[in-house]
Amino acid sequence: MLRVLELFSGIGGMHCALDFLDLNYEIVAAIDINPTANVVYSSNFPNVPIINRSIETISLKQWEKWNADLWTMSPPCQPFTRQGKQEDLNDRRTDGFVYLMKTILSQLKSKPKYILLENVSGFEHSQAHQLLLETLQSNNYSYEQYLLSPIQFGIPNSRLRYYLIAKQQDNSIDTYSPIIHTRISNFEKLLTKLHEQFPLKTSLSSEENLIQNRNDQITDQCSHSSEILIDSNQSMFINDFLVSNENSEFELDEKQLKRGLNVCDIITCYAKRSFCFTKSYAKYFEGTGSLFSTLTDHIRYFTPKEIANLHCFPLNYNFPQQITNRQAYSLLGNSLNVFVISILLENLFERF
Ligand SMILES: C[S@@+](CC[C@H](N)C(=O)[O-])C[C@H]1O[C@@H](n2cnc3c(N)ncnc32)[C@H](O)[C@@H]1O
Structure with missing residues (x-):
């Protein structure tokens, strides 16, 4: 052993x-x-x-x-x-x-x-x-x-x-x-094993395809130094890592929206990219990770569980109840894929 x-x-x-x-x-x-x-x-x-x-x-x-x-x-x-x-x-x-x-x-x-x-x-x-x-x-x-x-x-x-x-x-x-x-x-x-853990569940209508194409252009800009090593049909959507699309607990309040909308990257479930989540996510806006726009156009943070999913932690990985969201973001920001x-x-x- x-x-x-x-x-x-x-x-x-x-x-x-x-x-x-x-x-x-x-x-x-x-x-x-x-x-x-x-x-x-x-x-x-x-x-x-x-x-x-x-x-x-x-x-x-x-x-x-x-x-x-x-x-x-x-x-x-x-x-x-x-x-x-x-x-x-x-x-x-x-x-x-x-x-x-x-x-x-x-x-x-x-x-x-x-x-x-x-x-x-x-x-x-x-x-x-x-x-x-x-x-x-x-x-x-x-x-x-x-x-x-x-x-x-x-x-x-x-x-x-x-x-x-x-x-x-x-x-x-x-x-x-x-x-x-x-x-x-x-x-x-x-x-193949990762796709079993996070099945590719998203298929796109033509309207959604349009949105995704726009997102893909941004992907190309974002991944400047990282060569994509798979076929494009194997790349996963943000949707594949969400716990649920809507989540009112994690929505930004009005004051946060005013500040966040100007400086933050905002993505939908059809995106094939997101910015690196740092330990200051949900504490500061700029450069700390992407925000999520729901199907009903509400802007919310990714939940700690969703960031853990994007880091490919196992589905049964948990944060005990006494851990606050802020603590969980900080720990995940220090962690790895x-x-x-x-x-x-x-x-x-x-x-x-
Ligand atoms: C980049 S994080 C590692 C994250 C880890 N790989 C994970 O998956 O969460 C660095 C860790 O080192 C710990 N650390 C820093 N200095 C240390 C030291 N001198 N001895 C032991 N742990 C230390 C910090 O508390 C922090 O959790």
Whole structure:
């Protein structure tokens, strides 16, 4: 059985991706300092030991005991985001990652055979990225790097992210490819499985087709750096991810409408795209994610469950009652697309 350490585990996006693959695995520990994320994690995965501690406070001895085969990690992205100060390694929020690279991975006797890392696009230009590659090279890992977005696989959401998959080799490696791939193969089987989870239920009348054509033009503009990797008839509609079209609880009030309509991207159920949902969704308007226009022309927010669907979380994934919508948006904004992670894992285990 594959022993997995889920580092910076949040609400368990990596765990969901492992489940999607039907692997024989065990999460030996999920580690995160955010108690709210940990409540959501344990509500969905009650049997996983959750460690509510900073990674940098956990001793080498404990890592030896875990003896993990796979590390998954999404270190905090704020030190690298365009909106942030980009303090990179000087930002205290990278301390956990630096500790993992300099102290743990370098000194550990029972090193993981596999590593998967996710971060914002832009990470690839950071000193932290340099530290990652140097540490992997000096510990004999081969690796591949990617910049991918769910929209490339027909999932109507943009979320361009940097990914690295690494595997420890028995023999020393001569050369390391600096290429960051913007496409990936070996995903068709998983795409069929995704379509079973979110069936393509939308067929369009000619009037709706017109609307969709307009939306598609916008898709082309939005996905500038992401090459679409599927046939157009396989791409999914926003409708396929909705819980219901109308939802008065999530409609904008008049004051919000006045502000939101001018600065927000608004899409219908026939759209094949949406903007990246950030942790500030429903708190600020600009650049935090798309709004939804219902069939009766009401403007509403996407619900947390719908964003979880767009992130391809399993249908039975839940947010416990004590979690507010604002908390759920914030956690989802920090999380990841489960389907893209599962493709990377498939490639890591099967091919690489
Ligand atoms: C980008 S989010 C990861 C999200 C996660 N992949 C998910 O699916 O929800 C980064 C997470 O790292 C946690 N974190 C930040 N610094 C940490 C540290 N030093 N030790 C442990 N967890 C940390 C944050 O609380 C946050 O939940």
